[in-house]
Amino acid sequence: MADDVLWCRDLYRFYRSGDEETLALRGVSLSVARGEVVAVVGPSGSGKSTLLACLAGLDEPDGGAVTLSGERISHRPEAERARVRSRRLGVVLQSGNLITHLSVSANIRLVQKGTELQTPDQLLEQVGLRARAAALPRELSGGELARAGLAVALSNNPDVLLADEPTGELDGQTEQLVLDLIRARAYDGRGVLLVTHSAAVTEIADRVIALSDGRVAA
Numbered sequence: 001m002a003d004d005v006l007w008c009r010d011l012y013r014f015y016r017s018g019d020e021e022t023l024a025l026r027g028v029s030l031s032v033a034r035g036e037v038v039a040v041v042g043p044s045g046s047g048k049s050t051l052l053a054c055l056a057g058l059d060e061p062d063g064g065a066v067t068l069s070g071e072r073i074s075h076r077p078e079a080e081r082a083r084v085r086s087r088r089l090g091v092v093l094q095s096g097n098l099i100t101h102l103s104v105s106a107n108i109r110l111v112q113k114g115t116e117l118q119t120p121d122q123l124l125e126q127v128g129l130r131a132r133a134a135a136l137p138r139e140l141s142g143g144e145l146a147r148a149g150l151a152v153a154l155s156n157n158p159d160v161l162l163a164d165e166p167t168g169e170l171d172g173q174t175e176q177l178v179l180d181l182i183r184a185r186a187y188d189g190r191g192v193l194l195v196t197h198s199a200a201v202t203e204i205a206d207r208v209i210a211l212s213d214g215r216v217a218a
């Protein structure tokens with residue numbers, strides 16, 4: 001559809017270790033429209049992280065296709081995937097998306113690569129972290145780190161925001177703050193896809209997609 005900023009069709013992903021083969025994705029198709037928040041849920045091992053990595057172009061599906069704002073990201077050389085990512089996509093990973101030896105504002109400048117749309121201070125203001133611009137990631141609390149990760153993911157003004165458990169271990173109040181920020185970014189016209197186990201996260205979603213054993217459950 002014209003308004004879809006994220007689209008995937010028939011995604012397959014196999015993992016082989018020794019004689020063992022795992023079919024982590026078995027024909028997953030989905031789309032996210034501009035302004036929409038979609039939550040992906042499912043039991044441990046159902047394929048959520050694999051799906052997110054394939055959508056982000058961080059992993060290559062064995063079958064199927066992924067497009068971001070109409071631009072294909074799957075089955076292209078890594079340099080081209082990186083170019084599509086840097087223009088179209090913001091990603092918040094559970095492992096953190098900040099470089100540890102750089103300050104929060106230096107992390108933002110690194111993603112922007114000189115094509116600054118908003119200054120680091122403006123971005124940090126929006127997540128309530130302007131006073132912590134010079135801090136290193138290890139000097140931030142869990143809630144501050146989650147907000148800094150979001151500011152970094154948004155610093156290239158992406159069409160699509162992907163996040164793996166964006167509120168991780170946060171307390172209820174901080175979780176709500178981060179979710180309000182994410183919801184507001186969708187109202188700004190982005191498409192958002194969140195992978196989560198949290199009921200609070202699914203509450204802000206327009207649509208919930210359940211994965212089961214590598215498939216979208218009916």
Ligand SMILES: Nc1ncnc2c1ncn2[C@@H]1O[C@H](COP(=O)(O)OP(=O)(O)OP(=O)(O)O)[C@@H](O)[C@H]1O
Pocket residue numbers: 015016017022023024042043044045046047048049050051
């Ligand atoms: N690098 C890998 N090598 C082999 N198998 C893998 C690899 N990564 C994931 N798998 C397997 O693929 C399946 C899907 O894993 P995935 O991490 O995508 O699930 P998940 O839904 O994100 O789980 P969780 O909620 O526990 O994070 C699982 O059976 C997992 O063991």
